[in-house]
Amino acid sequence: xxxxxxxxxxxxxxxxxxxxxxxxxxxxxxxxxxxxxxxxxxxxxxxxxxxxxxxxxxxxxxxxxxxxxxxxxxxxxxxxxxxxxxxxxxxxxxxxxxxxxxxxxxxxxxxxxxxxxxxxxxxxxxxxxxxxxxxxxxxxxxxxxxxxxxxxxxxxxxxxxxxxxxxxxxxxxxxxxxxxxxxxxxxxxxxxxxxxxxxxxxxxxxxxxxxxxxxxxxxxxxxxxxxxxxxxxxxxxxxxxxxxxxxxxxxxxxxxxxxxxxxxxxxxxxxxxxxxxxxxxxxxxxxxxxxxxxxxxxxxxxxxxxxxxxxxxxxxxxxxxxxxxxxxxxxxxxxxxxxxxxxxxxxxxxxxxxxxxxxxxxxxxxxxxxxxxxxxxxxxxxxxxxxxxxxxxxxxxxxxxxxxxxxxxxxxxxxxxxxxxxxxxxxxxxxxxxxxxxxxxxxxxxxxxxxxxxxxxxxxxxxxxxxxxxxxxxxxxxxxxxxxxxxxxxxxxxxxxxxxxxxxxxxxxxxxxxxxxxxxxxxxxxxxxxxxxxxxxxxxxxxxxxxxxxxxxxxxxxxxxxxxxxxxxxxxxxxxxxxxxxxxxxxxxxxxxxxxxxxxxxxxxxxxxxxxxxxxxxxxxxxxxxxxxxxxxxxxxxxxxxxxxxxxxxxxxxxxxxxxxxxxxxxxxxxxxxxxxxxxxxxxxxxxxxxxxxxx
Numbered sequence: 001x002x003x004x005x006x007x008x009x010x011x012x013x014x015x016x017x018x019x020x021x022x023x024x025x026x027x028x029x030x031x032x033x034x035x036x037x038x039x040x041x042x043x044x045x046x047x048x049x050x051x052x053x054x055x056x057x058x059x060x061x062x063x064x065x066x067x068x069x070x071x072x073x074x075x076x077x078x079x080x081x082x083x084x085x086x087x088x089x090x091x092x093x094x095x096x097x098x099x100x101x102x103x104x105x106x107x108x109x110x111x112x113x114x115x116x117x118x119x120x121x122x123x124x125x126x127x128x129x130x131x132x133x134x135x136x137x138x139x140x141x142x143x144x145x146x147x148x149x150x151x152x153x154x155x156x157x158x159x160x161x162x163x164x165x166x167x168x169x170x171x172x173x174x175x176x177x178x179x180x181x182x183x184x185x186x187x188x189x190x191x192x193x194x195x196x197x198x199x200x201x202x203x204x205x206x207x208x209x210x211x212x213x214x215x216x217x218x219x220x221x222x223x224x225x226x227x228x229x230x231x232x233x234x235x236x237x238x239x240x241x242x243x244x245x246x247x248x249x250x251x252x253x254x255x256x257x258x259x260x261x262x263x264x265x266x267x268x269x270x271x272x273x274x275x276x277x278x279x280x281x282x283x284x285x286x287x288x289x290x291x292x293x294x295x296x297x298x299x300x301x302x303x304x305x306x307x308x309x310x311x312x313x314x315x316x317x318x319x320x321x322x323x324x325x326x327x328x329x330x331x332x333x334x335x336x337x338x339x340x341x342x343x344x345x346x347x348x349x350x351x352x353x354x355x356x357x358x359x360x361x362x363x364x365x366x367x368x369x370x371x372x373x374x375x376x377x378x379x380x381x382x383x384x385x386x387x388x389x390x391x392x393x394x395x396x397x398x399x400x401x402x403x404x405x406x407x408x409x410x411x412x413x414x415x416x417x418x419x420x421x422x423x424x425x426x427x428x429x430x431x432x433x434x435x436x437x438x439x440x441x442x443x444x445x446x447x448x449x450x451x452x453x454x455x456x457x458x459x460x461x462x463x464x465x466x467x468x469x470x471x472x473x474x475x476x477x478x479x480x481x482x483x484x485x486x487x488x489x490x491x492x493x494x495x496x497x498x499x500x501x502x503x504x505x506x507x508x509x510x511x512x513x514x515x516x517x518x519x520x521x522x523x524x525x526x527x528x529x530x531x532x533x534x535x536x537x538x539x540x541x542x543x544x545x546x547x548x549x550x551x552x553x554x555x556x557x558x559x560x561x562x563x564x565x566x567x568x569x570x571x572x573x574x575x576x577x578x579x580x581x582x583x584x585x586x587x588x589x590x591x592x593x594x595x596x597x598x599x600x601x602x603x604x605x606x607x608x609x610x611x612x613x614x615x616x617x618x619x620x621x622x623x624x625x626x627x628x629x630x631x632x633x634x635x636x637x638x639x640x641x642x643x644x645x646x647x648x649x650x651x652x653x654x655x656x657x658x659x660x661x662x663x664x665x666x667x668x669x670x671x672x673x674x675x676x677x678x679x680x681x682x683x684x685x686x687x688x689x690x691x692x693x694x695x696x
Contacts, residue, residue, distance in 0.1 A: 004075040006302060006371050007280045011328070013079045013094050015122065016104035017112035018670070021134040021261050025104055026067075026080040028267040032192065033069040033076075035358065066326060066357040066373060071271045077373045081118075091118050093313045093384060093434075096400050097328035097373065100278030101129035102270060107141035107258070109636070111149040113608045113670045119154045128248050130273050133258040136164055136171045136266070140636070143167075143258050150254070157253040159217055161244065162269065163210050164258050165200060174258060174266055175199055177211045178240050183269070191264025218243045221252060241276050248277045281371030287330045289387070292343040292394035300331040300395065302371040307393035308332030308340065312379070312386050313400065317428040325382060326357075326375045327368075330397070332390065334374075335367040341391040344399075347381040349388060384434050402434045405450035406603045406649060406673050409457050410475035412446065418471050422447075425468035429460055436460060450480060452673075454653065479603060479650045481687065482560045482676055483552030485596030488514040492564075492592025494544075494584040499575075507580030509533070509541050510568035513592030516561050518675055522549050527567040533581075534571060540578040541566055544585025553593050554600050555688045560676065564589065600684045601676040603649040609659065610642050611667035618662045619643055626651035646674060 014022045030036045066079050079098065081091045095101070101122050105115060122129055133146050147158040162174040165182060173184030173194070183194040199207055215235065219226045221243050225235060247253050255277055259266015281302040289309060291298050300309045314326040327334075334340070336354050341347075354376050355362040368374040382388060385399035413422045426438045426447070437450035451457040454477055464470040492513045498505040516523060524542045533541070549559040569584070607628065609619050620630055620643065628647035635641055652671060659667045679687070 004070075004073070006369075007282050008074045009280050009371055010074060010076045010274055010278055011097070011099045011281065011371070011373055012076065012274055012278055013081055013091075013098045013101045013127075014104060015081050015091055015095070015101050015118040015129075017106065017109070017114035017118075020104045020106045020109075020112070020115070022104050023080055025102075025132065025134060025261040025267060025270070026078060028191070028261050028264060029078065029271060030067065030069055031190070032268055032271065033071050035067070035069045066375070068356055068358060072275045074275045076271070076274060079373075090314075092121055092402060093400050095121050095125045095127055097311060097313045098125075098127060099281060099284050100274070101127050102274065102278075103129050103131045103254075105131060105133050105146050105150075107133045107135045107143060107146055108138050109610070110142070110146045111153045113606065113672060116153055117672060119156070126251065128251060128277075128279055129254055130248065130270075130277055131158060131254050131256045132266075132270050133256060134261055136167070136258050137169060137260040137263050139168050140639070141168050141171070147256060150256075157217075158256045159214060159244070159247070159253040160210060161214065161255045161273070162257045162266075163203070163207055165203065171260060172265070173197075174269065175203070175207050176269065177207070177214050178244070179237055180207075180211065185265040187264060191267065194268065215240070217253060218247060221247045221250075245277045249279050249283055287397060289395035289397050292396055298395055300397075303331055304333050304370050306331035306370070307390035307395075308334050308338075308388075309390070309393075309395055309397065310334055310340075310388045311397045312382050312384060312388065315384050315432050317432050322378055323428075323431070324355075324375050324377055325379045326373070327388065328373050329368050329370050331370050333367050333369050334388070336365070339391065340388040341394050342382045342386050342388060343394040343396050344386045345381045348391065349379050349382055351376055353377040383431055400434075403452070403673065404480075405435055405437055405452055406480050407453055407457065408448050408450045408478045408480055409461075410446040410448055410478075411461070412473050414471035414473060421468055421470045422464070422472055425464045425470050428468070429463065433460070446475075453671075477653055481555065481557040481603075481679075482601040483554050483557050483593075483598055484559060484561045484601055485513065485515050485593055485598050486678075487597050488512070489592045489595045492588045492595065494587030494589070494591060496580050496583040496587060498580075504572075504575040505577060505580040505583075506572035506575035507537070507541075507577070507582070507584035508570040509544075509566060509581065509584040509588045511541075511545070511585075511588045511592065512565040512567060513589070513596055514563050514565075515596070516563045518561055520561055520563075522546060522560070523563040525563065525565040527565050528569075533566075533569045534576075537571065537576065537578060537581040538566065540582040541569075541585035541588075544582035544587075545589045547582070548586040548589035548593075552598065552600075553590065554598050554684065557600070559589075559593060560601070562593075564592070599678040600687060602679045602683075604646050604674050604677050605649050605652055605671040606674040607645050607647045607652070607669060607671040608642060609645070609667060609669045610636070610640050611659075611663045612639065613641050615663040615667060616641050616643065619659070619667065622658065622662060623647060626655075647671075648677075648679075649673075 014026050016022045068077050079094045081094050133143055143164050150156045150158045161177050164171055165173045175182045182197045182199045184197055185191040185194055219229045257270055257273055261267055286299040286301040289298050289300055309331045310327045310329045312325050312327045316324045336351055338351050339348050342349055354365045354374055356365055356374050387397045389395050413419045430436050430438050435452050439448050449457060461474055490512055492511050494509050496507045526538050545564050552559050611619055623630055623645050626647055628645045630645045632644045633641055659669055
């Protein structure tokens with residue numbers, strides 16, 4: 001299958017809050033474009049893009065799935081991403097390589113917490129996007145309210161290019177404000193064909209007003225069109241589409257469409273909008289890379305004649321076929337059988353089997369051109385965020401940053417036979433998922449798994465048992481606490497002296513230790529002047545300081561948000577060594593933290609609960625009893641209320657069960673990591689006891 005010309009290629013992601021209908025929308029897109037011949041439903045566990053067993057059982061998307069389809073003589077590469085906050089890294093790495101996005105909103109719930117998260121992620125990567133207000137057939141659906149929420153919560157400029165015909169159970173189609181055609185869908189043919197009808201008389205005034213507002217918004221993008229509009233001249237459909245495209249690519253506004261994917265209404269216009277308004281690889285700025293030799297910035301354009309440059313954004317481990325690495329080619333042509341360099345690892349990779357993905361089905365390719373997305377089997381040294389490039393033109397693309405895990409569990413193999421299998425499974429899964437960490441507890445000898453939430457770790461453990469046949473015992477979830485200091489220590493000293501006959505060891509460092517803003521991690525500053533400490537020993541001191549940050553003084557948790565300024569010390573002409581100064585740096589950090597009034601920090605989660613009004617009192621009472629703080633309550637159009645709060649993660653274990661009990665199963669909640677905050681002294685004492693620490 002040959003690739004379409006680059007200006008007719010679209011690399012887009014379907015992103016949204018959990019249960020907004022992303023996968024159902026993607027399923028309809030594949031059906032209407034002829035890639036599948038039978039619609040699978042998420043609630044039946046039969047959706048094409050949800051091919052993992054865990055996805056089918058839970059009815060949610062866990063891992064982003066890639067597929068390719070074709071519409072209006074355009075090639076559309078689609079990535080369907082998860083909506084659950086535990087799998088937000090999947091969205092992040094997908095957005096890193098996508099050119100455009102379709103954000104799906106629930107017409108009843110509007111802009112939900114994870115909607116805000118994915119919107120911010122898309123802003124971070126400057127991804128142009130259109131919006132699809134889904135579930136227009138449900139009770140409480142409100143098209144205009146959803147756009148109001150986009151303005152308020154996302155600070156977006158929604159541009160409705162459609163208007164609904166009917167609402168809730170009477171929703172039957174849309175009016176295209178660009179062409180002024182009214183389209184309705186008959187459920188008899190599964191929505192395959194739209195019938196063009198006259199705009200219903202009862203909404204004609206509303207439609208005319210909406211179109212007038214749309215035109216007034218878009219003509220501000222073009223002075224020429226503005227003058228013609230003010231002079232009363234008619235603007236053509238092609239001109240309207242061109243100016244909407246320009247505004248979308250510039251990020252001036254976001255076209256908004258509506259429909260109900262589950263009822264097969266309004267999906268084909270979304271495909272039209274992807275083609276008309278979202279960018280091709282030629283429409284986005286060239287990617288900036290760092291020359292691996294000169295360390296200067298260079299640009300890579302989507303041009304087949306440039307040196308090949310590709311970014312690996314996702315790794316999947318399949319027990320049967322091995323490691324599958326997804327990549328985006330930014331320049332040049334990647335061919336099977338060629339050898340490319342991974343300048344990050346300084347390794348050469350042979351490109352073996354290259355495939356185009358159709359969810360879990362593969363099609364072999366002989367080459368992948370610039371601007372395209374594909375996958376390769378069998379890379380040995382290359383993982384998420386690594387660059388593959390022409391060995392004669394080595395460059396490094398910006399890596400992908402991921403959030404830190406906030407929860408952990410211990411795991412032990414059930415038998416000696418499972419020990420080796422567990423090691424292989426953990427290695428494979430940690431290579432695949434950058435937010436999954438594996439560490440050994442030196443005190444207990446246990447293996448500790450770190451993840452983004454209970455569901456994240458639950459799915460990973462389930463995959464170990466099913467895919468890798470590992471029998472293991474899993475401990476209860478534990479919070480990933482942190483430690484920091486609360487005051488500045490002007491003099492923290494580390495002096496390492498060892499004399500054991502012959503050449504000894506000598507290192508001496510004096511640093512200033514001070515707290516910094518939450519989220520800044522560790523900052524090192526070299527304030528040494530006049531060669532008090534030789535230059536070759538500065539880096540070992542920094543390494544020692546960093547190493548000491550891994551273990552705090554209260555309960556042994558990692559230290560965060562500390563700045564260390566090295567300003568004094570001494571050395572010995574014969575006995576000083578890099579190792580001695582590394583130890584001295586470590587000793588200085590421990591000395592400074594002891595003097596800096598250390599405190600224990602715990603992760604605080606932003607929690608949003610949606611429940612009927614009758615149960616709000618119980619929900620608020622439970623949040624308060626869980627050391628949480630309610631920040632606001634909103635009334636929704638469907639009779640439910642939304643409670644926004646901040647609650648320590650330690651109090652959220654098992655909350656789903658508690659909420660079901662309080663609301664007779666009618667309440668739902670979402671949560672995401674907000675920040676770290678100090679714990680009270682009595683809670684700190686309790687945590688230290690649980691960890692077996694000696695309490696002062």
